[in-house]
Amino acid sequence: MKEDFLVPRIGHAVRETVPRMGMAARFLVSSLTAPVRRDFSFRQWLRQIFGLGVLSLALMVVAAFFTGMVLGFQGYYALVRFGATSALGTLIALSLLRELGPVLTALLFAGRAGSALTAEIGSMKATEQLDAMEMMAVNPLAWVVAPRLWGGIFAVPILCTIFDLVGIFGGYLVSVPILGVDGGTFWAQMQANVSFHGDILNGLIKAACFGLVVTWIATWQGFSAHPTAEGVGSATTRSVVMASLAVLGLDFILTALLF
Amino acid sequence: MSTADLVQVGGLHFARGSHAVLDGVSLRVPRGSIVSVMGASGGGKTTLLNLVAGRLRPDSGQILVDGLDPSGIARQDLYRLRQRMGMLFQHSALFTDLTVFENVAFPLRRHFRLPEPLLRKLVLMKLEAVGLRGAADLTPAELSGGMARRVALARAVVMDPHLILYDEPFTGLDPISIGIIATLVRRLNDALGASSIVVSHDVHETFAIADYGYILAGGKIIAEGTPEELRASDSPLAQQFLSGRPDGPVPFHYPATEDFAAAMGIPMETREAPRP
Amino acid sequence: MNQRSIDWWVGIFVLLGIVALAVLALRVGNLAGFTYGRGYVLHASFSNVGSLKTRSPVKIGGVTIGEVTDIQMNPKTFMAEVTMRISPRIRLPADTGASIYTAGLLGEQYISIQPGGMPQVLSPGATITMTQGAVNIDQLIGQMVFSKASGTSAGH
Numbered sequence: 001m002k003e004d005f006l007v008p009r010i011g012h013a014v015r016e017t018v019p020r021m022g023m024a025a026r027f028l029v030s031s032l033t034a035p036v037r038r039d040f041s042f043r044q045w046l047r048q049i050f051g052l053g054v055l056s057l058a059l060m061v062v063a064a065f066f067t068g069m070v071l072g073f074q075g076y077y078a079l080v081r082f083g084a085t086s087a088l089g090t091l092i093a094l095s096l097l098r099e100l101g102p103v104l105t106a107l108l109f110a111g112r113a114g115s116a117l118t119a120e121i122g123s124m125k126a127t128e129q130l131d132a133m134e135m136m137a138v139n140p141l142a143w144v145v146a147p148r149l150w151g152g153i154f155a156v157p158i159l160c161t162i163f164d165l166v167g168i169f170g171g172y173l174v175s176v177p178i179l180g181v182d183g184g185t186f187w188a189q190m191q192a193n194v195s196f197h198g199d200i201l202n203g204l205i206k207a208a209c210f211g212l213v214v215t216w217i218a219t220w221q222g223f224s225a226h227p228t229a230e231g232v233g234s235a236t237t238r239s240v241v242m243a244s245l246a247v248l249g250l251d252f253i254l255t256a257l258l259f
Numbered sequence: 260m261s262t263a264d265l266v267q268v269g270g271l272h273f274a275r276g277s278h279a280v281l282d283g284v285s286l287r288v289p290r291g292s293i294v295s296v297m298g299a300s301g302g303g304k305t306t307l308l309n310l311v312a313g314r315l316r317p318d319s320g321q322i323l324v325d326g327l328d329p330s331g332i333a334r335q336d337l338y339r340l341r342q343r344m345g346m347l348f349q350h351s352a353l354f355t356d357l358t359v360f361e362n363v364a365f366p367l368r369r370h371f372r373l374p375e376p377l378l379r380k381l382v383l384m385k386l387e388a389v390g391l392r393g394a395a396d397l398t399p400a401e402l403s404g405g406m407a408r409r410v411a412l413a414r415a416v417v418m419d420p421h422l423i424l425y426d427e428p429f430t431g432l433d434p435i436s437i438g439i440i441a442t443l444v445r446r447l448n449d450a451l452g453a454s455s456i457v458v459s460h461d462v463h464e465t466f467a468i469a470d471y472g473y474i475l476a477g478g479k480i481i482a483e484g485t486p487e488e489l490r491a492s493d494s495p496l497a498q499q500f501l502s503g504r505p506d507g508p509v510p511f512h513y514p515a516t517e518d519f520a521a522a523m524g525i526p527m528e529t530r531e532a533p534r535p
Numbered sequence: 536m537n538q539r540s541i542d543w544w545v546g547i548f549v550l551l552g553i554v555a556l557a558v559l560a561l562r563v564g565n566l567a568g569f570t571y572g573r574g575y576v577l578h579a580s581f582s583n584v585g586s587l588k589t590r591s592p593v594k595i596g597g598v599t600i601g602e603v604t605d606i607q608m609n610p611k612t613f614m615a616e617v618t619m620r621i622s623p624r625i626r627l628p629a630d631t632g633a634s635i636y637t638a639g640l641l642g643e644q645y646i647s648i649q650p651g652g653m654p655q656v657l658s659p660g661a662t663i664t665m666t667q668g669a670v671n672i673d674q675l676i677g678q679m680v681f682s683k684a685s686g687t688s689a690g691h
Contacts (some may be wrong), residue, residue, distance in 0.1 A: 026560070043538060046538075046541055046542060046545050047541055049540075049542050049545045049549075050541045050545050050548075053545075053548050054544045054545065057548065057551075063611055069635065084638070086609070086638045086643065086644060087638075089642075093563050097563070121596065155548075158548060158549065158551070158552030158555075161552050161555040161556050162551060162552060162555045163558065164555070164559055164563075164565075165555040166558055168559075168563060179565065188561055188592055188599055189643060191562075191564070192588075192590040192592065192602075192643065193643075194563050194589055195564060196560050197566035199564065200556075200559050200560060200563070200564050204556075211554045229538075
């Protein structure tokens with residue numbers, strides 16, 4: 001069988017993948033530029049910020065709280081050996097602001113909101129809703145995809161800010177009242193070493209990039225899903241897996257560029 | 260311009276890969292009439308509708324809708340053309356996150372800035388026409404299949420289209436709903452002065468409302484005429500389709516590479532002689 | 536969910552984000568440069584400041600009383616000129632000394648103030664003259680190894 005050879009298989013995979021990536025890129029550009037073309041519904045955008053952001057808030061707060069507390073414990077046991085527990089506040093804040101905040105927010109967002117986006121758009125496709133829209137001379141990229149993309153870009157940094165703050169508070173609760181680190185030192189060391197531009201803002205830039213990538217992958221997977229129940233299901237799985245890997249890969253690149 | 264035909268299709272070819280879905284199809288839809296396109300499932304009927312709607316581009320051949328070629332014009336012009344088209348989808352395709360009222364109002368809201376009282380009147384008029392004014396505040400999930408189809412019909416005609424496309428309007432409905440939809444298709448077509456293309460495999464219901472019919476098989480038009488002419492057609496393929504016989508020019512057996520006896524492992528000497 | 540309550544929730548969400556960002560900026564980040572903003576300024580020159588940097592704490596007996604606001608190299612003396620801001624409640628005697636210490640083995644460096652006994656106090660803008668720079672651990676280890684080695688060889 002010809003298909004069993006490696007080279008034709010790679011060739012086939014490339015022939016399949018490259019046009020798909022081109023289509024995904026065109027999909028992204030024409031959706032992102034919808035507000036510029038005035039083909040954009042502000043109300044739909046707010047609706048998506050609600051669906052993607054507000055409804056993910058509780059999950060983020062709980063996750064952030066535990067993440068911060070674990071960081072407090074682990075950081076303490078690592079630092080106490082060197083008598084450097086005064087650096088605990090710095091450790092917690094920098095870990096959260098630079099890496100854990102944006103990355104965990106994005107991963108949780110991909111699991112909670114991204115999968116829902118793919119399933120929603122996929123089932124709109126399966127039930128011909130997108131076709132119906134197209135036939136009513138309404139561009140689904142502008143009406144359906146653009147508000148979701150912009151909603152993600154907007155909601156994820158806000159979620160990340162709240163994640164950072166709640167995480168630091170969780171870390172504080174473990175460090176100061178439970179483990180007995182001096183509270184003044186905790187905050188003073190943190191303030192001395194955290195830079196607003198270098199750490200906080202760059203972390204939020206990361207979060208916005210992740211928000212874009214996760215919603216892009218989620219909406220694209222929904223949009224290009226096979227229009228059956230099975231197709232939507234596998235697109236949802238693919239969306240979460242691809243979005244999570246993309247977040248981790250992109251994190252490496254952004255960390256190298258920003259910090 | 261006002262030629263007698265709203266839609267003209269000539270020598271249409273369309274292929275998916277090596278499989279020719281449409282192989283030289285020509286048809287025309289006179290203004291004010293209901294034209295039905297019938298054929299077995301997978302026979303290219305929906306593809307034909309998508310080509311007329313400009314959602315697919317033909318490999319060759321010509322389509323003219325109101326004097327415009329849907330596949331050859333810019334996107335804005337195509338969208339302007341589609342504002343004068345309505346389409347009823349097989350699965351109704353109602354927006355599940357909107358109420359019945361908002362579903363019908365959707366095209367109006369997206370294309371015009373109407374004062375709310377006027378919009379309300381327009382929408383309720385269309386809902387009244389399909390007999391569902393009372394269901395305006397329900398969500399699509401609360402509707403039966405027949406009601407959903409009627410709401411979708413109201414939505415398809417809310418912009419007062421010149422051309423209404425029906426993709427399998429009777430599929431999956433109970434007999435009463437089929438009767439209602441069939442009556443509505445005819446009534447709306449005449450009330451709006453529109454023209455309609457009904458794509459269906461339900462011979463009986465379609466013949467009851469159509470002015471003219473085409474039978475599509477294997478990507479070609481095998482018969483055309485008024486319902487009476489089609490019933491009297493001498494094409495064996497058309498007759499098999501219209502009377503629903505299991506075997507005929509369209510074979511019951513999907514082609515297999517080896518014959519049945521060999522596949523079952525029956526020894527050569529015990530086999531019967533092949534039937535003529 | 537009607538549009539009005541969505542508007543409300545999104546508004547609250549955005550507001551929460553802004554508040555969180557403000558708290559992060561002021562409480563966690565160093566955008567809040569005004570913790571000791573009303574304090575007075577002192578100067579000190581060190582031969583070596585180690586990894587001391589702006590916003591490093593200034594302490595007496597472990598209690599933070601101020602922070603470093605600026606570190607410059609004096610091109611004439613080749614000494615590091617450190618400017619610090621001290622809480623206005625603390626009045627330091629004129630013979631006060633300043634040293635750069637490290638908190639723990641790997642901790643942050645800070646300025647430790649050793650108050651003197653003179654009745655006159657350092658006025659704002661004054662310079663602390665008795666200073667001891669950061670101890671270089673490499674140097675310290677090197678010295679120890681060297682003295683140990685020379686000690687052993689002397690024994691023979």
